[in-house]
Amino acid sequence: MDSHNLTPLGYLPRIADEQIDRYLKIFGAVEIAGTKWCGKTWSALAHGKSVSYVDDNFALAKADPAIMTKGEAPHVIDEWQLVPSIWDAVRRRADESRNLRGGWILTGSSTPFGEKDDAPRHSGAGRIGRIRMYPMTLQESGDSEASVSLRGLFQGTFEPAQISLEAKDAAALVELTCRGGWPEAINLSSKEAQVIAREYLRVLFSETPKKHRLDGGSLSRLVSSLSRTVGQSATQKVLFRDMSGIPVEQLSSTHKALLSRYLQFLKSIYLLEEIPGWVPPHRSPKRLSIKPKRYLADPSLAIAQLGLGAGSLLTDWQTYGMMFENLCIRDLLVYASALEDIGYEPVRYYRDDSGLEVDAIIELSDGRWAAIECKLSEDKVPEGVANLKRLREKLCSNPKAKVRPPEFMAVLVGLSAYAREAEEGIYVIPIRALGA
Numbered sequence: 116m117d118s119h120n121l122t123p124l125g126y127l128p129r130i131a132d133e134q135i136d137r138y139l140k141i142f143g144a145v146e147i148a149g150t151k152w153c154g155k156t157w158s159a160l161a162h163g164k165s166v167s168y169v170d171d172n173f174a175l176a177k178a179d180p181a182i183m184t185k186g187e188a189p190h191v192i193d194e195w196q197l198v199p200s201i202w203d204a205v206r207r208r209a210d211e212s213r214n215l216r217g218g219w220i221l222t223g224s225s226t227p228f229g230e231k232d233d234a235p236r237h238s239g240a241g242r243i244g245r246i247r248m249y250p251m252t253l254q255e256s257g258d259s260e261a262s263v264s265l266r267g268l269f270q271g272t273f274e275p276a277q278i279s280l281e282a283k284d285a286a287a288l289v290e291l292t293c294r295g296g297w298p299e300a301i302n303l304s305s306k307e308a309q310v311i312a313r314e315y316l317r318v319l320f321s322e323t324p325k326k327h328r329l330d331g332g333s334l335s336r337l338v339s340s341l342s343r344t345v346g347q348s349a350t351q352k353v354l355f356r357d358m359s360g361i362p363v364e365q366l367s368s369t370h371k372a373l374l375s376r377y378l379q380f381l382k383s384i385y386l387l388e389e390i391p392g393w394v395p396p397h398r399s400p401k402r403l404s405i406k407p408k409r410y411l412a413d414p415s416l417a418i419a420q421l422g423l424g425a426g427s428l429l430t431d432w433q434t435y436g437m438m439f440e441n442l443c444i445r446d447l448l449v450y451a452s453a454l455e456d457i458g459y460e461p462v463r464y465y466r467d468d469s470g471l472e473v474d475a476i477i478e479l480s481d482g483r484w485a486a487i488e489c490k491l492s493e494d495k496v497p498e499g500v501a502n503l504k505r506l507r508e509k510l511c512s513n514p515k516a517k518v519r520p521p522e523f524m525a526v527l528v529g530l531s532a533y534a535r536e537a538e539e540g541i542y543v544i545p546i547r548a549l550g551a
Contacts, residue, residue, distance in 0.1 A: 121160040121191070127298065129154060129255055130453050130551045131248050135162050139189060139217030142244035143209030146195075146221040149248035150385040150412045152315065154298045155222040156193050158248065163191035163220050169201065170194050180204040188218045196223040202243075209242040225384040247385075250296030250413040252446040254550040257301075258291055261550025263534050265450040268523045268542070269483060276534040278548050288529050288547075289425045289435060292442050295415025305425045312419035319386070327380060333358050335420075337377050341387065341409055342417035346440045346474075348406040348466075354378075386412050390444065393463035393476040395484075395510060395518045408464055414441040436491045439529050440474065443489040443546060447527075450551040451477045465506060473506050483522045491529045499526035500537050 131147070135158065138145045147155045160166060165186030169176050170193070176183050180200040183192050195201045205219050212218070221243070253259035262276040293305035300308035316338070320331040340349065340357030352363040355374045381387035392405025411417045418428070418438055428435040444462065451461035456479040465473040465486065475487040486506055488499035503524040510518045524541045531545040 121163050121166060123157045123160055126157055126161050127251070127255060127301070129158050129248070130252065130449050131158060131246055132161070134246055134453065135159075135220070138244040138246060139220075141216065142242065143212070143215050143217075144205050144219035144221060144243045145189075145217070146223060146243055146245045147248050148223050148226070148245060148385065150250070151224040152297050152299065152311070153248055153250045153412070155224070155248050156191075157298065159191045159193065159220045159222045163189045166191040166193060168193045169197045173197060176201060181208075184208050184219060188215075189220050190218065191220045191222070193222050194224065195221045196225050196227055199227040206242050227383075247448075247452060249445055249449050251298060251301065252296060252449045252551075253291065253442075253547055254446070254450075256296060259446075259547045259550055261548070263542075263544050263548050264550055265447075265477075266454060266551060268485065268525070269454065269479065271522075273523075273536065273542060275536070276548055278532050278534070278545055285530055286425070286429060288439070289428050292414050292435070292438050293418050293423075293425050293428070295413040296445065297413070297415070300415075308415065309419055309424060312413070312415040316416065316419055319384075323384070329377065329380060334377060334380075337374075338381070338386075338411075338416075338420050341381075341411065342420040345410055345414075345417050345437050346408055346444070348408050350406075386416070388412060388444070388448070390475075391460055391463050393465050393478065394467075395516070405466060410441045410444050413445060414438045417441060432491070439491050439546075440489045443527050444475065446546070446549065447475055447477070447487065450549070453551045454479065456480050456483075467509075471502070471505055471509065473502060482519060484519075485522050486524045488526045490526055493528060493531050496526050496528060496531075496537070496543055500541055500543075503541055504538075 135145060139162065147159055149155050167183045167186060169183060176198040180198055181204040183201050184190065184204050192201060205221065209215060209218060254261045260278050262278065263273065267273065290305045294300055294303065294308040295312060297308065297311050300311050320335045324331045324334055337354065337358040340354050351371055351374055352366050355361065355366055355370050356363050358374065361370065378387065382389065388410045389407035390410065391407050428438065447462050451457055458478055458480045463476045463478065465476050473486050474489045476484060478484040486503055488502055490496055490499045507521060507524065511520045526543050527546050527549065528543060529546055534544045534548045537543045
């Protein structure tokens with residue numbers, strides 16, 4: 116349990132840093148949760164004054180969870196989920212001092228899954244604030260100039276910009292997608308970085324399932340299915356067929372329950388992102404009935420699981436388009452989460468019975484919203500603009516519907532060097548120009 120300046124040497128600031136500071140002023144404790152290797156511990160240390168490493172002191176933590184809470188505040192407890200009862204120990208300590216703020220920072224790469232007897236007894240609501248961390252965005256890794264701010268767009272601020280010509284280079288964009296947002300991979304080539312992604316998956320399939328009574332082979336096949344259908348609303352039948360090899364016509368309620376358990380596990384380790392559907396009325400049941408679109412925490416994982424690389428993706432533009440959309444959603448989740456007025460779900464998507472679909476909807480708690488399409492190249496921009504106009508016309512042309520117009524609409528483009536206003540209220544933004 117060290118006590119000193121904990122900021123790691125060479126720490127790259129994260130967009131979540133601002134939210135961590137804000138939550139430390141509001142809650143007795145803060146949890147930073149996200150997939151393994153995304154940088155949670157480094158960010159926690161950058162804000163902490165002392166630290167306990169649960170994996171290094173597992174036996175002690177198991178015997179006396181409260182001892183892990185001892186240290187100068189904010190006290191970091193790394194990988195608390197290894198001993199879930201630590202959560203209740205922190206909650207009790209927070210209860211003892213009602214006016215205490217910023218006492219502890221917990222990091223976790225999973226939520227306790229399937230172990231009811233060992234799960235925390237209390238949610239920690241009101242005492243422990245939760246912050247979601249993702250792999251690094253292009254802004255955080257220094258690969259986006261961030262000349263266009265998502266926050267600024269909601270404030271009505273936009274300035275046209277030209278970014279470097281490298282932004283129009285297909286090979287460079289594919290490299291960034293294969294490399295992913297892992298902090299340890301930022302200075303690596305895509306080939307070297309893919310080793311990290313493959314190692315993540317190897318550990319996941321060979322070691323993790325044993326703890327949760329899951330089959331590693333079935334888990335691997337399910338991740339393959341999610342990777343090949345990334346950004347789509349694959350049905351349970353398709354996912355289970357890919358996972359088990361059982362024909363879809365034989366799918367039973369037992370099979371559905373098994374698939375649900377595997378999907379829940381992938382969500383519990385923050386590998387799987389489910390983007391829910393959106394319609395304007397907040398209380399509409401359609402928000403709950405639209406099937407979610409699924410992405411992986413980082414596009415590099417889908418690329419690794421499918422056995423692809425930069426060279427193969429350059430010759431398979433359709434598959435790369437799916438991976439590019441995964442990259443866009445990863446960055447939008449981070450940028451949207453940084454908005455102070457963001458709701459519980461930072462990013463949603465739109466789809467209706469007519470076949471109209473828009474990749475991302477960002478809705479603030481005050482009702483303001485924006486719509487975003489992801490397109491790989493400039494030649495697809497007119498299609499994206501037309502889609503956005505169709506959405507706006509459909510939702511806002513009927514005065515009886517009382518749907519407020521969007522604050523802005525945008526087409527995020529992979530291969531483009533110019534951020535500009537295509538039509539009134541509709542922007543074209545290179546992904547390497549966007550930032551929080």
